[in-house]
Amino acid sequence: MSNIDFIFEEKAADIGNFLVGRLLPFRQKRNIGPFVFIDHMGPKQMTADENLDVAPHPHIGLSTLTFLFDGAVTHKDSLGNDIVIKPGAVNWMTAGKGVVHSERTPDYLRTVDKTMHGLQIWIALPKHLENMEPNFVHIEANDLPAWKEGAADFKLIAGEFEDKKSGVPVYSKLYMIEIKAHEDMTINLHDRLYGESGLYILEGQVLTKESAFGAKQILITKDAHLCTFDIKAGSTIYLFGGEPFPEERFIYWNFVSSSREVIEEAKLKWQAQEFPKVPGETEFVPLPVDSFKRS
Incomplete structure (x- = not known):
């Protein structure tokens, strides 16, 4: 993987009463394919x-993907879904024109x-689908495509990779792949990926001819077609990426759109509490004054 364009460390961020490590976006790199x-x-x-x-809050113009390594979360949304997600499963919620969840x-x-x-x-939606009807899909861990390559276990969490396709209903060409190495080895993905590509090291170590990279680092490739690297035994990594959209995406808080005007409308709509409600929930997260945004 000698074609590394950017190397980033996780940066701390707060979400309510929980501290997270933010992997994307960065000032130098705002998206990787449709991943924003x-x-x-x-x-x-x-x-x-x-x-x-996390009390009810809105989204527009995107799909959210939740993937747990440990623990459990109850997801409730304005479509009436009420489900507990556990490690290895996928929650895929497409907001489209607007959805609210806790x-x-x-x-x-x-x-x-x-x-x-x-x-x-x-994951941002294509421009022509940004205002689609919202929907929600839960995929159990055992239903995700999984295979072995040498001493590594592969799992396709979302999207398409070669002849494999995840049951997660994505709306553009993308991939998210888990790789777990059981011995030191070389992962050769030369001419097997497409679009833009990022690699996140959850645990372990990835090596190139020039450098070694460890946990909580994210590597962005210059050319996904040339993705080859060495990996140490016990490492777990996630590859994600795909074809980027031709239009720029703007983000304000939980709103993603190719139009600033649509985001402004969503802000006013949330302040007026005109989004659909989550059954059984009475709280809501107010619109932040100083929110992460891109303009």
Whole structure:
């Protein structure tokens, strides 16, 4: 993987009562293919009186992907879905013209010690689908395509890779692949990836001829077609990327769009509480004054 363009470390960010490591965006790199936002949650050891409680909040113009390594989260949304996601499964929520959801520690874990660890990812929608009807899909861990290459286990979490296709219903050409190495080896993906590509090291070490890279680093390739690297035994990495969109994407808080005007409309709509409600929820996260944004 000698064609590395950028190397980034996780940067800390707060989401309510939870500290995360932000992987994307960076000032130098705002998106990787259609991926516009990636947070690494935890690992956090939580006591019996500590719980994840993210009150209802809105999204537009994107799909969210939740993937846990440890712990569990109850997802409730304005479509009426109420489901607990556990490690290895995928929650895929497409906001389109607008959806609201909450994320909380499940009832059965709220009074015991627990661990929270996972990834939360935003994938922008193609321009012609930004205003589509929202939907939600849950895919169990055993339903994701998995295979071996030498001493490595591969899993296709979302998108397409060669002749394999995840059951997650994506809306553009993309991939998110988990690789777990059981011995020191070379991973050769030469001419097997497409578009833009990033590599996140969850644990272990990735090596090139020039350098060694460790946990919590993200590497961005200059050319996904030339992606080849060495990996140490016990490492777990995530490859993600795909074809970028021709239009720029703007982000304000939880809103993603190719139009600044659409984002302004969404802000006013949330302030007026005109988004659909999450059944059984009465709280909501107010629109931040100083929100992460791109303009």
